[in-house]
Structure formats: structure tokens, C-alpha cells
Amino acid sequence: MxxxxxxxxxxxxxxxxxxxxxxxxxxxxxxxxxxxxxxxKSTLLSILGGLxxxxxxxxxWRGAPPSGSLNPLTFVFQDFALLPWSTVEANVEFxxxxxxxxxxxxxxxxxxxxxxxxxTDFRGAYPRQLSGxxxxxxxxxxxxxxxxxxxxxxEPLSALDSQTRELLLEDFIGLLADGAMGAVYVxxxxxxxxxxxxRIVVLSRRPGRVREIVPxxxxxxxxxxxxxxxxxxxxxxxxxSLIRNEAIDAEREVQHA
Amino acid sequence: xxxxxxxxxxxxxxRPVAFRGAGFAPRASRHAxxxxxxxxxxxxxxxxxxxxxxxxxxxxxxxIMRAIWQLAVSGALWQHVSASLMxxxxxxxxxxxxxxxxxFAIGLFNQARAIGITFISALFPIPKIALLxxxxxxxxxxxxxxxxxxxxxxxxxxxxxxxxxxxxxPRNLIRMAQSFNVPFETIxxxxxxxxxxxxxxxxxxxxxxxxxxxxVSAEMIGADRGIGAFVLQAGNLMQTxxxxxxxxxxxxxxxxxxxxxxxxxxxxxxxx
Numbered sequence: 001m002x003x004x005x006x007x008x009x010x011x012x013x014x015x016x017x018x019x020x021x022x023x024x025x026x027x028x029x030x031x032x033x034x035x036x037x038x039x040x041k042s043t044l045l046s047i048l049g050g051l052x053x054x055x056x057x058x059x060x061w062r063g064a065p066p067s068g069s070l071n072p073l074t075f076v077f078q079d080f081a082l083l084p085w086s087t088v089e090a091n092v093e094f095x096x097x098x099x100x101x102x103x104x105x106x107x108x109x110x111x112x113x114x115x116x117x118x119x120t121d122f123r124g125a126y127p128r129q130l131s132g133x134x135x136x137x138x139x140x141x142x143x144x145x146x147x148x149x150x151x152x153x154x155e156p157l158s159a160l161d162s163q164t165r166e167l168l169l170e171d172f173i174g175l176l177a178d179g180a181m182g183a184v185y186v187x188x189x190x191x192x193x194x195x196x197x198x199r200i201v202v203l204s205r206r207p208g209r210v211r212e213i214v215p216x217x218x219x220x221x222x223x224x225x226x227x228x229x230x231x232x233x234x235x236x237x238x239x240x241s242l243i244r245n246e247a248i249d250a251e252r253e254v255q256h257a
Numbered sequence: 258x259x260x261x262x263x264x265x266x267x268x269x270x271x272r273p274v275a276f277r278g279a280g281f282a283p284r285a286s287r288h289a290x291x292x293x294x295x296x297x298x299x300x301x302x303x304x305x306x307x308x309x310x311x312x313x314x315x316x317x318x319x320x321i322m323r324a325i326w327q328l329a330v331s332g333a334l335w336q337h338v339s340a341s342l343m344x345x346x347x348x349x350x351x352x353x354x355x356x357x358x359x360x361f362a363i364g365l366f367n368q369a370r371a372i373g374i375t376f377i378s379a380l381f382p383i384p385k386i387a388l389l390x391x392x393x394x395x396x397x398x399x400x401x402x403x404x405x406x407x408x409x410x411x412x413x414x415x416x417x418x419x420x421x422x423x424x425x426x427p428r429n430l431i432r433m434a435q436s437f438n439v440p441f442e443t444i445x446x447x448x449x450x451x452x453x454x455x456x457x458x459x460x461x462x463x464x465x466x467x468x469x470x471x472x473v474s475a476e477m478i479g480a481d482r483g484i485g486a487f488v489l490q491a492g493n494l495m496q497t498x499x500x501x502x503x504x505x506x507x508x509x510x511x512x513x514x515x516x517x518x519x520x521x522x523x524x525x526x527x528x529x
Contacts, residue, residue: 051432071437081433085451085528094447095437126528146437 001065001072001149002026003184007057008047009207010040016207017043020057023201023213025150027063028179030220032193033186035203035211036243036250041186042078042154044208048184049073049152065149066180071095074148078155080135082127082142089114089123092141113145116175133164137171144175151176151183157192165192172196173220190239194232195223202239205246205253212242316498324502333487338506340482341472344400348407349468356412356464357457360419364453365445370420377416385410386474393479403475410471411464418460422453455529458522465514469507484510 003025010018017040025031033041046052048059050073065072075081082091092113096106114120117137127135136156143151156172157165173196176183187193193200200214216235222228298318304310305317312320328334362369363377385406392402426449434444476485484503491499 049436051436073436075433075436077429077433079429081429083430083448083451085526094434095439097447098438098440098443128528 001182002062003048003073003150003182004060004062005044005048005057006060008044008054008059009056010043010047010052010054011207018047018054019207019209021203021208021210022057023210025182025184027149028182029198030176030183030185030196032197032200033184033203034188034190034193034200034239034243035208036205036247037188038206038250038253039203039246040206040208041188041203044203045075045152045154045184045186049075051075066147069147069149070101071146072149074143074146074151076136076139076143076151076153076156078158080127080132080139080159082135082138084127086126087123088119088125088127088130088138088141091127091138092119092145095142095146109145109147113141116144117141117171131164132160133168136160136168140171140175148181151181151185153183153185155187156185158188169195177220190236193239194236196220200239202242205250214239313495313497316501320498321501321505324496324498325505328499328502334506337482337484337487337503338510340480341476341484341510344403344407344475344483345468345472347400348404348472349411349464351404352408352411352468353415353461353464355408356415356460357419359412360416361423361445361449363416363420364423364449373416373420377413381413381417385413385471386478389475389478398479403472403480406475407468407471410467414464414467415457415460418456418463419453422456422460423449425456426452455522455526458518458525461521462515462518465518466511469511469514473507 005021005023008018008021009016021040021044023031033044035041043052047054050059061072083094086094089110093106093110096109101109111120114123117140119134119137119141122130122134127138130138136159139156153172157168160168169192172183175181176196183196185193185196194216197216200216201210202212202214203209204211214235216232218228218231223232301310301315302318305312305315305320310317316324325334328337359369359373363373364370388409389402389406392405396402396405430448430452431444434448439447472483473485473488476483477489480486484507488500488503488507491497491503
């Protein structure tokens with residue numbers, strides 16, 4: 001299943017946030033979206049996932065979602081968005097309550113998602129009892145439970161400490177390794193972008209426009225070698241040079257807002 | 258300990274860093290409140306027994322306890338308490354059910370919000386007891402106007418706490434549910450209701466106090482049974498021990514309601 005950003009523009013009242021953003025995510029592909037603060041990355045993701053109606057243009061999809069997918073476009077949120085009154089198990093089960101699943105099927109999907117994210121032993125815990133990293137794992141388990149075609153990840157690691165971020169990034173790379181799921185990965189962290197993405201969409205400062213789409217010319221499996229790491233670092237520096245001046249301008253704009 | 262740095266000279270003139278983090282974290286002692294209460298009662302009793310206080314104006318705690326005992330033995334206590342409980346119970350349930358329904362409507366729907374908030378803002382500040390004469394005119398002189406007064410008082414505070422609670426439910430949770438195509442009624446039941454529950458229970462605490470206040474006021478205006486009527490009667494007859502017995506019963510009733518809501522919070526909000 002492909003996901004298409006088709007000339008998307010958006011404004012909040014007088015504030016123009018996105019301007020004519022277009023790109024296509026092919027099945028199984030991971031596209032990172034980077035850009036200066038306030039350039040509309042999260043707004044773009046909300047539009048792509050159908051949570052926000054764009055002022056102009058459209059989010060479209062093409063092809064068929066994988067069989068058994070209950071929610072082809074599934075979000076992983078920056079703030080985890082867990083129900084604090086529900087256990088880990090109930091949080092993962094939450095999106096499975098309404099489709100026509102039998103109790104047995106539902107439990108099987110919950111068990112599978114908990115197992116894939118290493119949460120089986122924590123199924124009875126409440127979110128407040130978990131660390132930030134474990135809470136995000138619950139968010140990922142909940143997303144996996146509906147068997148998505150494309151994950152829409154809105155800065156999923158930005159609320160976490162650097163060690164947890166590293167561990168979860170490795171998990172993400174593992175989950176996306178077989179190409180069964182694609183992802184739009186919004187981040188301000190260029191290192192994450194070059195490590196996880198097949199292509200990187202660089203947005204300009206507000207109103208966000210596509211400045212460049214940069215391919216990462218190696219498979220994720222190849223990115224662990226010393227040679228690959230130096231290439232990725234060079235790419236990261238190249239991306240930073242693309243957005244550095246605008247990031248400075250954006251920061252000053254935010255400070256003066 | 259492995260210190261890979263160069264060796265440092267040992268000095269003996271170090272001073273401890275002064276602790277500056279004390280205070281601003283008050284904790285309620287489990288027994289201090291009760292001990293203070295017992296001390297006040299003991300002083301009060303001693304002053305009464307020593308004749309330092311005129312028992313007509315302030316009867317001693319033992320005299321008040323005797324009055325409560327006599328009321329209980331004679332059966333009058335239950336007559337008055339049951340009449341008040343019936344009025345409070347019926348009025349509170351009616352007001353709460355209506356308040357929850359209207360509060361949710363205001364919290365969820367544009368039209369209901371526009372209309373509901375205007376009406377609530379206009380009518381909430383009216384002391385509901387002022388409407389009792391009008392309600393008597395409309396509903397007669399039986400139980401109905403007293404129950405309606407209580408229900409009105411409870412309704413407004415409940416509706417406000419419910420829609421405030423609905424407004425306070427984190428929007429990210431609603432967006433999360435929408436992103437999974439969860440139906441509207443499931444979002445209301447599984448996201449908004451539990452999210453609003455802390456505010457709703459806090460509202461129950463307030464509405465129970467409002468109900469208690471209104472039942473006493475209503476019974477003082479137009480009833481021959483009930484704690485309010487009993488307190489007024491005792492005051493008119495200068496039976497201050499009986500009057501304070503009624504006040505103690507009201508206080509116990511308020512405490513019981515508080516305990517009940519604490520229990521509900523512990524059961525329903527254990528996740529906090």
C-alpha cells in the first residue's frame with residue numbers, strides 16, 4: 001500500500017503552516033520527515049493520517065492494505081497517548097474492541113503484540129508504573145496489534161533519554177526490517193533519520209515546503225559497518241547544512257513569538 | 258573504587274554543605290487531628306462542668322451526647338433523619354442524573370454547549386433556596402418542592418463539574434482513539450468518562466454539601482420533620498442541647514458522605 005501526499009497545504013487561521021507538500025511513500029518504505037522547528041512536520045503527519053483536514057491538496061493511498069490489517073494507517077505518538085486508567089494489556093487491546101474480532105482472536109493479537117515488544121511480563125502494569133521507554137513500547141505494541149500497513153510516527157523517541165532512545169531505535173529498525181510495514185517517521189533528530197529512513201524529506205521553515213528528498217543509498221542491514229557509519233555521518237552533516245540556517249531563523253522566530 | 262585520574266592531594270578542611278531543602282511538603286498526621294479534637298472537647302467539657310460556660314448558650318459535649326441518646330431512644334432521631342435522608346437522596350439522585358446528562362452534552366456537542374453554558378451561567382449564581390416559595394406554588398406544599406430545590410442545587414454544580422471534567426480529558430487520548438477508528442460511543446465510554454471521573458467525583462463532594470445545605474434550609478422554611486426542622490424547633494424552644502445534637506448529626510452526615518466519596522475515589526481512581 002502506497003501513501004501519497006498530494007500537494008498538501010495547510011493554514012491555521014492566518015498562519016500558513018504547509019505549502020504544496022508532495023511525496024509518495026511506497027509499500028514497505030520508511031520516509032523520514034525532517035525540518036526546522038515549527039515547519040509543519042507533525043501537522044503533515046496528522047493530515048496524512050486523516051486526523052486533520054488540509055486547507056488544500058489531499059492525503060491519498062493506493063493499492064490494498066495487507067490482509068488482516070485493521071487500521072492500515074496507524075499512529076505512534078510522541079507522548080505515547082496511553083490510557084492511564086488501563087493496564088498495558090487493556091491499552092493494547094483498546095483499538096481491537098470494535099472490529100468484528102472474536103475474543104480469542106483479540107487475545108491472540110494482543111499476546112502477539114506484547115511478545116513482539118517484550119511486554120508480556122508487564123501486561124498487568126499501569127502506565128504510571130512504567131518508564132518512558134516502556135510506555136512507548138506499549139504505544140508500539142498497540143500500533144502493532146492492529147497490523148498496520150504504514151506507521152505514522154510523530155517524534156516517537158523525543159520524550160525519552162538518549163540510552164532508551166538508542167534501544168528503541170534499534171527495536172524500530174528490527175520491526176521494519178522485513179519490509180512488511182512502511183513508516184513516515186517525523187523527527188528533528190537527523191541521526192535517527194539517517195539510521196532508519198530509506199528516504200528523507202527535508203522541509204523548509206514555515207510554511208513548510210519540500211526542499212529536498214534525500215535518499216539513503218544503503219539498506220538498513222548495511223548501516224552497522226564502520227564504513228557505513230562514516231557515510232551516514234556525512235549524510236547527517238549534509239542534512240544539517242541544508243536546514244541549519246533555517247533552524248536558527250526558526251528558533252529566533254519562536255523566541256520572539 | 259577505580260579513579261583513573263591523577264592523584265589528588267588529601268585535604269582536611271572540607272565543610273558539610275548546609276541542607277536547604279526542608280519544608281513546603283506538608284503531610285497530614287493520621288492521629289494529630291483526632292487528638293486536637295479530643296483536647297478541644299475535653300476543655301469544652303471541663304469548662305462546662307466547672308460552670309465557666311452557661312449551659313443554656315453552650316451545653317457541654319456530654320449534654321449533647323445525652324440529647325442524642327434520648328432522641329435515639331425515643332425514635333425521634335430516626336424520624337427526622339429518615340425524612341432528611343429521603344429528601345437528600347431523591348433530590349441528589351435527580352439532580353446528579355440530570356447534571357451528568359447535561360454536563361456531557363455541553364462537553365460533547367456544539368449546540369448544547371452554546372445554549373447550556375449560557376443558561377448555567379445565568380442560573381447557577383441564584384441561591385436555590387430563594388426558589389423554594391415559587392416551587393411550593395408550582396408543586397404544592399408536600400415533599401416535591403423541597404426535593405426539587407435540592408435537585409436544582411445539585412444539578413448546576415454537577416453539570417459544571419461534568420463539563421469541566423470532559424473539557425479536561427487530554428485531547429491526545431481522544432485523537433489516539435480517533436486514529437484507530439474507535440466509534441464515538443466507545444470513545445465516550447472508555448476515554449471521556451474515565452478521564453472526566455476525577456472531576457465528576459470532586460463535583461459529587463461539592464453537590465453533597467450543597468444538598469445538605471439545601472435540605473436544612475428547606476426544612477427550616479416548610480417542614481415539621483427533618484433535621485433542619487428539628488434544629489429550628491429546638492432553637493425556638495431554647496433547647497440548645499437538642500439544637501447542637503442536630504448540628505452534630507448533620508456533621509456526622511457530612512463526614513459519612515465524605516468517607517463514601519473517598520471510598521469511591523479509592524475504588525474508581527486507583528490508577529492515579
